[in-house]
Amino acid sequence: MQRLMQMNVQVTEPVYLKDPQGTDLGRRIIEHSVILIDELGLEKFTFGKLAAALGTAESSIYRYFDNKHRLLIYLVGWYWSWREYKLVFDTANIADPLTRLERGVRSVTEPISDKGSFGYLDLRALYRIAISESSKAYMTKEVDEEHKEGCFSGFKRLCDRVRDLVLAVAPEHPYPAALASNVVDGSMVQRFFADHLPSLTDRSVKARLSDHFVHLVFASVNAPSR
Amino acid sequence: MQRLMQMNVQVTEPVYLKDPQGTDLGRRIIEHSVILIDELGLEKFTFGKLAAALGTAESSIYRYFDNKHRLLIYLVGWYWSWREYKLVFDTANIADPLTRLERGVRSVTEPISDKGSFGYLDLRALYRIAISESSKAYMTKEVDEEHKEGCFSGFKRLCDRVRDLVLAVAPEHPYPAALASNVVDGSMVQRFFADHLPSLTDRSVKARLSDHFVHLVFASVNAPSR
């Protein structure tokens, strides 16, 4: 829990100007930005509205984050760290690589339904943000520089762990990393489709998202190398 | 070719205010918006800059599109229509369902490398826009309404065709639609990763993106139903 709070340990420069974990206002910024972005969507969310919601000045928020894009990177970074933590937990102490892989894929693709907020953070709102907004964190012209800064290391670490689960089962798999990132990213996209463009998925996916990805991954690791 | 020019035929309301195909300025708006969005990225692209590039007034552009979001929807709609056209062409007159499926998956996931611009449109620039910006067309709070308007019907039609290719091979497949949309969307995401976050994919994917998806799809259709 505590470990999770300190995300982006390996990052060369931090995504923030001042660590929001360290102060009361900082934590309130995180807490309420999650709620507000979830409510308004990223494009209509502004620091002005956040400041109003917090009863503080816009300039106070700029002391923590350069702009809302950096704040988004921070939030989705947190989300991926949380997913990684959960993955490690869910696959701990399982010897059989096949079982580990299945549990891992389920862990990573499972929707977040339990109410449990995480500290002061509304986890379900953060999950919804991750679904709708996380790709906007890297689908920009600044990807390459931000990638060098380590802004997406949380996502990468998670994908690497899934890739390793695949490789443990199928060391000769031709596309382990692509399969892994496809599962991690694809599970978010399929969740979005199920909720908003349902004709793009199958009914069963809405109810059991993980089954689809378990099916896909096991099909892939069992496939002949062609 | 001519047929393709008229995209979004089934749309209830058009995405545009005035058909850009019908006038000289309209076509120049399309042509240069593709170039400018590719160059600046969607967030830094503005109607003001487009107007300047065209040597016209901002207000003239507003006669064609309500805002840049609608313009984006129009452009990616065109892209998906083009992909669909190509898919139909590439799978025409092939009797064997397995061959059709493989050709279809290759057609849909194949990067656009040939220089051939499409009429006045720079196809490769449009492809790059589709990779980096297409998800922003629907990852908004307005998805549901815009979906009702038919804004995403081009994407849906393409996914449906891929789904049908899958079903022709494996009529009992448990997730045909999810597999199809995963391939169509995933191929764009993997392309982006290969170009900008290469550690998230495998080396071979950069060179042969389609192979990965052919492998995945055939693994999935051949998998036991578990």
Add this chain to the structure above:
DNA sequence: CTAAAGAGATAGTAATACTATCATCCGGGG
């Protein structure tokens, strides 16, 4: 010859995304 369509030009508004400055408040060290 006229009406309407298309385009250009100008102006104006509200919101956004910042930057800068100054005052205040509060706890700890000397």
Add this chain to the structure above:
DNA sequence: CCCCGGATGATAGTATTACTATCTCTTTAG
């Protein structure tokens, strides 16, 4: 007790964006 630095609050100001409105001019079809 006083002073200092860190954290916050309040106000102001700028450039840009995202529009809306209006007026003129030109072209062309009837």
